[in-house]
Amino acid sequence: xxxxxxxxxxxxxxxxxxxxxxxxxxxxxxxxxxxxxxxxxxxxxxxxxxxxxxxxxxxxxxxxxxxxxxxxxxxxxxxxxxxxxxxxxxxxxxxxxxxxxxxxxxxxxxxxxxxxxxxxxxxxxxxxxxxxxxxxxxxxxxxxxxxxxxxxxxxxxxxxxxxxxxxxxxxxxxxxxxxxxxxxxxxxxxxxxxxxxxxxxxxxxxxxxxxxxxxxxxxxxxxxxxxxxxxxxxxxxxxxxxxxxxxxxxxxxxx
Amino acid sequence: xxxxxxxxxxxxxxxxxxxxxxxxxxxxxxxxxxxxxxxxxxxxxxxxxxxxxxxxxxxxxxxxxxxxxxxxxxxxxxxxxxxxxxxxxxxxxxxxxxxxxxxxxxxxxxxxxxxxxxxxxxxxxxxxxxxxxxxxxxxxxxxxxxxxxxxxxxxxxxxxxxxxxxxxxxxxxxxxxxxxxxxxxxxxxxxxxxxxxxxxxxxxxxxxxxxxxxxxxxxxxxxxxxxxxxxxxxxxxxxxxxxxxxxxxxxxxxxxxxxxxxxxxxxxxxxxxxxxxxxxxxxxxxxxxxxxxxxxxxxxxxxxxxxxxxxxxxxxxxxxxxxxxxxxxxx
Numbered sequence: 001x002x003x004x005x006x007x008x009x010x011x012x013x014x015x016x017x018x019x020x021x022x023x024x025x026x027x028x029x030x031x032x033x034x035x036x037x038x039x040x041x042x043x044x045x046x047x048x049x050x051x052x053x054x055x056x057x058x059x060x061x062x063x064x065x066x067x068x069x070x071x072x073x074x075x076x077x078x079x080x081x082x083x084x085x086x087x088x089x090x091x092x093x094x095x096x097x098x099x100x101x102x103x104x105x106x107x108x109x110x111x112x113x114x115x116x117x118x119x120x121x122x123x124x125x126x127x128x129x130x131x132x133x134x135x136x137x138x139x140x141x142x143x144x145x146x147x148x149x150x151x152x153x154x155x156x157x158x159x160x161x162x163x164x165x166x167x168x169x170x171x172x173x174x175x176x177x178x179x180x181x182x183x184x185x186x187x188x189x190x191x192x193x194x195x196x197x198x199x200x201x202x203x204x205x206x207x208x209x210x211x212x213x214x215x216x217x218x219x220x221x222x223x224x225x226x227x228x229x230x231x232x233x234x235x236x237x238x239x240x241x242x243x244x245x246x247x248x249x250x251x252x253x254x255x
Numbered sequence: 256x257x258x259x260x261x262x263x264x265x266x267x268x269x270x271x272x273x274x275x276x277x278x279x280x281x282x283x284x285x286x287x288x289x290x291x292x293x294x295x296x297x298x299x300x301x302x303x304x305x306x307x308x309x310x311x312x313x314x315x316x317x318x319x320x321x322x323x324x325x326x327x328x329x330x331x332x333x334x335x336x337x338x339x340x341x342x343x344x345x346x347x348x349x350x351x352x353x354x355x356x357x358x359x360x361x362x363x364x365x366x367x368x369x370x371x372x373x374x375x376x377x378x379x380x381x382x383x384x385x386x387x388x389x390x391x392x393x394x395x396x397x398x399x400x401x402x403x404x405x406x407x408x409x410x411x412x413x414x415x416x417x418x419x420x421x422x423x424x425x426x427x428x429x430x431x432x433x434x435x436x437x438x439x440x441x442x443x444x445x446x447x448x449x450x451x452x453x454x455x456x457x458x459x460x461x462x463x464x465x466x467x468x469x470x471x472x473x474x475x476x477x478x479x480x481x482x483x484x485x486x487x488x489x490x491x492x493x494x495x496x497x498x499x500x501x502x503x504x505x506x507x508x509x510x511x512x513x514x515x516x517x518x519x520x521x522x523x524x525x526x527x528x529x530x531x532x533x534x535x536x537x538x539x540x541x542x543x544x545x546x547x548x549x550x551x552x553x554x555x556x557x558x559x560x561x562x563x564x565x566x567x568x569x570x571x572x573x574x575x576x577x578x579x580x581x582x583x584x585x586x
Binding site: 052054073077078084086090091099104105117 | 472
C-alpha cells in the first residue's frame with residue numbers, strides 16, 4: 001500500500017437524537033480512488049461534509065498526512081489541500097464562468113495597495129483549462145444561469161482538476177452528465193489520481209464505482225459495512241453489503 | 256437574431272434606466288415650460304445627493320441578499336450628532352476648532368463612525384446570530400430614530416459652522432460640492448463592486464451563499480463589513496443632510512428610506528440579491544429627482560409625488576420581470 005493520506009478514526013456525528021454516523025473508520029492512500037457507496041441516508045454526504053469542513057464531527061479524529069486534522073471551515077480544508085465537489089452544485093449562477101472558476105481564488109493586481117481583479121489573466125486560464133478538458137462553452141463571459149446542467153457540472157469538475165490539491169471529494173459528481181461526459185469525467189478522475197491525489201467519490205451507480213475505484217467502502221446505517229478492493233469483489237456482493245446481508249432483514253428503520 | 260442585434264439589445268436592457276432617464280428628461284423638457292435650462296438640471300443633481308449616497312449603502316446590502324431598513328434613521332442620527340456638535344444656534348454646542356477646516360474631517364469622522372457602529376451591531380446580530388435582517392434593521396430603524404428624538408428633545412440645531420457649510424455652497428463646474436461627493440461615491444463603489452475581489456464576493460454571496468462558503472470565501476466577515484459600509488455611508492448621507500439644511504431637526508430625512516428603496520429597485524438591483532447595478536441606482540435617484548422637479552414646476556400639489564413614486568416602483572418591478580423574460584429568450 002502507498003502512504004496513508006487521510007485516516008478516519010471512529011468518526012461520529014449526532015443531529016439531536018439521530019445518530020447519522022456511528023463510528024466511521026477507514027483510510028485512503030495517495031493516488032488511490034475510493035468509491036463510497038451506500039443507500040440513501042446512510043451518512044455518505046454527512047461524512048463528506050465533515051472531511052471538507054462544512055460540519056464538525058461529534059467525536060472521533062482524523063489524520064491528514066500523518067497530522068491531526070479537523071477543518072472548522074471549508075476554507076481551512078482547502079488550505080490543507082482538500083477540494084470538494086458537492087452534489088448540489090456550488091456555483092453562483094449570477095456570475096460568469098470565469099468568476100465561478102476562480103471563486104475565492106481571484107487573481108488580483110494591486111494598484112496603490114488596493115487589489116483589483118485581473119479579468120484577462122483569469123479568462124485566459126479558464127478557457128485553457130476548459131478547452132483542454134474538452135468542455136465546450138460558448139463564452140467565458142456567459143453567466144452560469146444561461147448554461148445547461150451538464151455544462152455547469154463540467155465547470156465544477158474542471159475546477160477541481162485545475163486546482164488539484166492533495167485530496168478530492170466528489171459527491172455524486174455525474175448526476176447531470178451525459179454518457180460521453182461521464183466517461184470523460186471518469187477519465188479525469190483517473191488522471192487526477194495518477195498525479196498522486198487521493199480521490200473519494202460518492203456514487204449510486206455500481207458500474208461507475210467498479211470502473212474507476214481501487215477500493216470500495218460501503219456505509220450502512222452510519223457504520224462501515226464493507227471495505228474491499230474493487231478487484232476482489234463483485235457488484236452483487238457490494239449490493240448485499242449496501243442492503244444488509246439479505247433483503248428481508250434490512251435492519252432496523254433509521255438513518 | 257444576429258449577434259450584433261443581440262448585443263445591442265443586451266446593452267439596452269442593462270442600461271434601461273439610463274434610457275428611461277433620458278426619455279423622461281426629454282419629455283419634461285418638451286412639455287413643461289422652463290424645464291429645459293441648466294439651472295434645473297444642476298438642481299436635479301444637487302437635490303439627489305443625499306438620497307443618492309444613502310441608496311449606495313442600501314444597494315450594497317441588498318446585493319448580498321440582505322436588507323437594511325435602518326439607513327434612514329442612521330442618517331438622521333449622524334446629522335443630529337453633527338448638528339449638535341457644530342451648530343451654534345438651537346441645541347447646537349457650537350464647538351469650533353482652529354484651524355477651522357479641521358471641523359470637516361472631524362464631523363465626517365463622527366458621522367461615519369456612528370453609522371459604521373450601528374452597521375456593525377446590525378451585521379453582528381444578522382450574520383453571526385443568524386437573525387432576520389428585516390426584523391433587526393426594522394428594530395434599528397425605530398430605536399435609532401428614538402435616540403435622535405431623545406437627544407434632541409424634539410428641538411433642532413441651526414447655523415452649522417461655515418467651514419462645513421462650505422460644501423453646500425461652493426461649486427465645481429457649476430455643481431455644488433455636496434453633489435460631487437455623491438457622484439464620487441457612486442464611482443468609487445461601482446468600481447469596488449465590479450473590479451475588486453471584495454465586491455465580486457459580495458455579488459457571489461448574493462447569488463449563492465452556500466457556494467461561496469464552500470469555496471472558502473469568508474462570508475461572515477464580508478457580510479458584516481457590508482453592513483458596516485452601509486451604515487457608514489448612511490452616516491455620510493446624514494452629514495450631507497446636515498450640511499444642506501445647515502443644521503438638524505428631529506424629523507430630518509423622514510421618508511428617505513422608501514425613496515432609497517425605490518431608487519435601488521428602479522436602478523435594477525434585484526431585491527433577491529446577486530445583481531449589482533450601482534450606476535443604474537444613480538440613474539434611478541436622478542429619475543426620482545427629475546420627476547419631483549417636474550411636479551414642482553407644474554405646480555402640482557406635492558402630495559402627488561408619493562403617488563407617482565409608488566407607481567414608479569411598481570413599474571420598475573414589472574419592468575424587471577419583463578426584462579428577465581426577455582433575457583431568457585435571448586440566452
